[in-house]
Amino acid sequence: MSKPKVALYWAASCGGCEIAVLDIGDRILPLTEAVDIVFWPCAIDVKYDDVRAMEDGEIDLCLFNGAIRTSENLEMAELMRRKSKILVAYGSCASEGCVIGLANLKDKKDILEGSYITSPAVDNPDRILPQTSSTVPEGELDLPEFYDTLRTLDQVVDVDYYVPGCPPVADQTWAVLTAVLEGNLPEKGSVVGAGTKIVCDECPLDKEEKKISEFKRPHEVIPEPDKCLLEQGIYCAGIGTRAGCEALCPTVGMPCRGCYGPPPGVKDQGAKIISALGSIIDSEDPEVVDRILAQIPNPTSLFYRFSLAHSILRRKTTDGYKD
Numbered sequence: 001m002s003k004p005k006v007a008l009y010w011a012a013s014c015g016g017c018e019i020a021v022l023d024i025g026d027r028i029l030p031l032t033e034a035v036d037i038v039f040w041p042c043a044i045d046v047k048y049d050d051v052r053a054m055e056d057g058e059i060d061l062c063l064f065n066g067a068i069r070t071s072e073n074l075e076m077a078e079l080m081r082r083k084s085k086i087l088v089a090y091g092s093c094a095s096e097g098c099v100i101g102l103a104n105l106k107d108k109k110d111i112l113e114g115s116y117i118t119s120p121a122v123d124n125p126d127r128i129l130p131q132t133s134s135t136v137p138e139g140e141l142d143l144p145e146f147y148d149t150l151r152t153l154d155q156v157v158d159v160d161y162y163v164p165g166c167p168p169v170a171d172q173t174w175a176v177l178t179a180v181l182e183g184n185l186p187e188k189g190s191v192v193g194a195g196t197k198i199v200c201d202e203c204p205l206d207k208e209e210k211k212i213s214e215f216k217r218p219h220e221v222i223p224e225p226d227k228c229l230l231e232q233g234i235y236c237a238g239i240g241t242r243a244g245c246e247a248l249c250p251t252v253g254m255p256c257r258g259c260y261g262p263p264p265g266v267k268d269q270g271a272k273i274i275s276a277l278g279s280i281i282d283s284e285d286p287e288v289v290d291r292i293l294a295q296i297p298n299p300t301s302l303f304y305r306f307s308l309a310h311s312i313l314r315r316k317t318t319d320g321y322k323d
Contacts, residue, residue: 004060004181007039007051008090009080011066011073012100012150017091018042018065020167024174034181035060048076051083059083061180063090063163063173067097067309068151072144081157086185088176088192092166094153096261096269097309099166101150102301104308104315108148152310162191166259166306169245191264195243198263199256203238203247207231211282215295218255229255230280235302240266240273259306268312270303 010018022028038059039046062084068074081087092098103111112129116122134141153159163172172193179185179192186192195202207228216233223232229250230236237258238250249256262269281289296302304311 003034003036005038005058006035006177007059007062007080007084008037008043009039009062009064009066009076010042011064011076011094011153012069013066013091013093013098015042016167017063017093020091020165020170021063021173023167023170024177025170027170027174031177048079051079054083056082057085059085061086061088061177063088063176064153065091065094067093067100068147068153068156069100070144070146074147074156077153077157086160086180087153087157088161088163089153089159090163090173090176091168092164092259092261092306095162095164095310096307097150097152098259098306101152101307101309102305104150105300106316108146112146149315150309155310160188161186162189164191164194164242164260165245166257168193169248172244191242193244194260196264197243199238199241199243199245199247199250199260202243203228203250203256205229205247205250210280212277212280212292213282214292217297223253225253229253235296237273237302237305239276240269257305261307261310269307270300270311270313273303274299 008018008021024031037044039051059080062080064077064080064087066073068077089095093100097104106114116129117124117127130143130146132143132145161176163176165172175193200207205228206226208231210228210231212230212233214233215235218234221232221234223229223234230239234255236250236255238247238256240262241256241258242260242263245260247256258269258273262272266272281292283289283292300308304313308314
């Protein structure tokens with residue numbers, strides 16, 4: 001009997017999800033005995049054409065990490081969807097857009113100029129920008145097209161399951177792998193290996209009545225141990241973030257960043273966080289409320305740090321906007 005075929009692909013992301021796969025530790029040994037890894041560009045020498053030559057649906061499981069930022073990302077998303085029976089949006093970039101999705105606050109022109117022309121570290125007096133095609137003595141060189149908008153995996157192809165996290169924790173990775181191997185798959189569209197509540201529910205820090213009279217940046221204060229960070233005025237996204245990570249960050253004194261995305265039943269994580277914060281501001285005086293909220297730097301990048309590309313907002317509208 002042939003082994004199940006597994007593929008892993010890395011699109012627009014930092015690569016942390018590739019490393020996260022190895023976090024399953026010695027469980028990777030029985031995994032490699034149970035499956036054939038047929039495509040994993042960062043680990044084995046398999047070419048795109050090798051995948052193109054496969055039969056449609058030949059791959060049993062593909063863990064696809066990374067968002068869709070370029071034409072190459074889109075091509076590979078469509079290819080891996082066609083070749084895979086089960087396609088998993090693995091990690092925050094594929095599921096929610098993650099930190100790189102904040103680039104949707106700008107357009108393609110602004111991003112390229114900021115990276116190649118106006119950056120203090122760049123010396124480019126001729127204002128040369130990357131081109132999709134360039135002629136050189138050796139022939140024609142092609143680069144993928146850089147899209148105006150970063151998109152999540154399910155905004156371009158059909159996705160079977162989601163594994164959140166930046167990166168996912170080892171038990172989540174193992175959960176989706178074993179679910180496929182054992183044929184114990186949840187309903188299509190499910191978030192695999194995560195919780196059904198919010199991070200606050202699994203956070204061990206002591207909680208009293210939350211009333212915030214000021215916000216502090218993490219570097220401005222040494223938090224009291226064992227006490228809820230938000231009650232100490234340190235912005236923590238746990239109030240609007242899906243559980244399942246075992247509250248790893250708050251447990252060691254660092255506020256939740258929100259990388260597990262919105263909790264079940266919530267479409268827009270940022271709106272959920274804003275609503276929750278609004279209910280704990282310790283004043284009804286508009287001027288006092290404005291003063292307290294003004295202590296939150298760059299609210300969009302905090303409330304939508306991991307989920308802007310998959311939110312109701314999706315991106316900032318610009319004159320040159322193209323989907």
